[in-house]
Amino acid sequence: KQEVTQIPAALSVPEGENLVLNCSFTDSAIYNLQWFRQDPGKGLTSLLLIQSSQREQTSGRLNASLDKSSGRSTLYIAASQPGDSATYLCAVRNYGQNFVFGPGTRLSVLP
Amino acid sequence: GAVVSQHPSWVICKSGTSVKIECRSLDFQATTMFWYRQFPKQSLMLMATSNEGSKATYEQGVEKDKFLINHASLTLSTLTVTSAHPEDSSFYICSARDFRTSGRPDEQFFGPGTRLTVL
Numbered sequence: 001k002q003e004v005t006q007i008p009a010a011l012s013v014p015e016g017e018n019l020v021l022n023c024s025f026t027d028s029a030i031y032n033l034q035w036f037r038q039d040p041g042k043g044l045t046s047l048l049l050i051q052s053s054q055r056e057q058t059s060g061r062l063n064a065s066l067d068k069s070s071g072r073s074t075l076y077i078a079a080s081q082p083g084d085s086a087t088y089l090c091a092v093r094n095y096g097q098n099f100v101f102g103p104g105t106r107l108s109v110l111p
Numbered sequence: 112g113a114v115v116s117q118h119p120s121w122v123i124c125k126s127g128t129s130v131k132i133e134c135r136s137l138d139f140q141a142t143t144m145f146w147y148r149q150f151p152k153q154s155l156m157l158m159a160t161s162n163e164g165s166k167a168t169y170e171q172g173v174e175k176d177k178f179l180i181n182h183a184s185l186t187l188s189t190l191t192v193t194s195a196h197p198e199d200s201s202f203y204i205c206s207a208r209d210f211r212t213s214g215r216p217d218e219q220f221f222g223p224g225t226r227l228t229v230l
Contacts, residue, residue: 034218043117043204044155044221089154098145099219101154 002027004092004102012108013080021075021105023090028068031097035064035075036089038104044089048075080109114138115207117222124195125230132190132225134205140185141207145219146178149202161188195229202226 003026013019023033032051036044048057048064050073056065063076077084087106091099114137124130134144143162147155159175161167161182169175179191188207192199206221 043223049218098157103154
C-alpha cells in the first residue's frame with residue numbers, strides 16, 4: 001500500500017528565501033506525482049504534474065523533481081513571497097490506482 | 112480551462128437531516144469524479160470514485176448507504192450525506208478527471224470544497 005510523507009510539517013521563512021519541500025513515497029512504481037497548493041479553507045490548486053518518465057517540471061518560480069528509485073520528490077520555490085504562504089500537498093498515483101496524498105507542509109513566508 | 116465548481120461552499124444543518132453537495136465540471140466532460148473528505152489539519156482522504164453512468168466505488172470504511180453518490184451526467188456528480196451527525200462535519204472536496212482531454216489527460220482538477228457543519 002502506497003504511503004506518502006512530507007517533511008517538514010511546517011516551515012516559516014523570511015521573504016526572498018529559496019526553499020525546498022520534500023515528499024517521500026514507499027512504492028516507487030508510480031504513474032505520476034502531483035504537487036498542489038491549498039489555501040486555508042479552500043480547495044486545491046494544481047502546481048506541477050510529473051509523469052513517471054520525467055525527472056522534473058518547472059513553472060515560474062517553482063521546480064519539482066522526481067527520483068523514483070529513491071521514492072522522493074522535491075518542490076523548490078525560488079525567491080519566496082508572502083503570497084506563497086499556504087499548505088503544499090504532494091499526491092502520488094500508482095498504475096490503476098487513485099491518488100494518495102501526503103499530510104502536507106504548512107508554509108509561512110514572512111514579509 | 113478545467114474548472115470544477117462545488118455548491119454550496121458551506122452548509123450548516125441539524126443532526127439527522129440530509130445534505131446534498133454538487134460538483135460540476137464547467138468546461139470539460141468528467142468521465143471520472145472523486146470525492147474526498149478533509150478533517151482539520153489533516154490531508155485529503157478519498158471517499159469514493161464515481162464514473163458517469165455507473166455505481167460509485169467506495170473506499171474501505173466509507174458507508175455507501177450514508178454517503179450517496181450520483182454521477183448522472185458527464186458534468187455533474189452529487190454527494191448526499193444522509194442522516195448527518197456532528198462527526199460528519201468536515202471539508203468535502205470533489206475532483207474530476209477527463210481521460211479524453213488531450214494534453215492533460217492525467218491531471219485531476221479540484222473543486223473549491225464544501226464545509227459541512229452538523230449541529
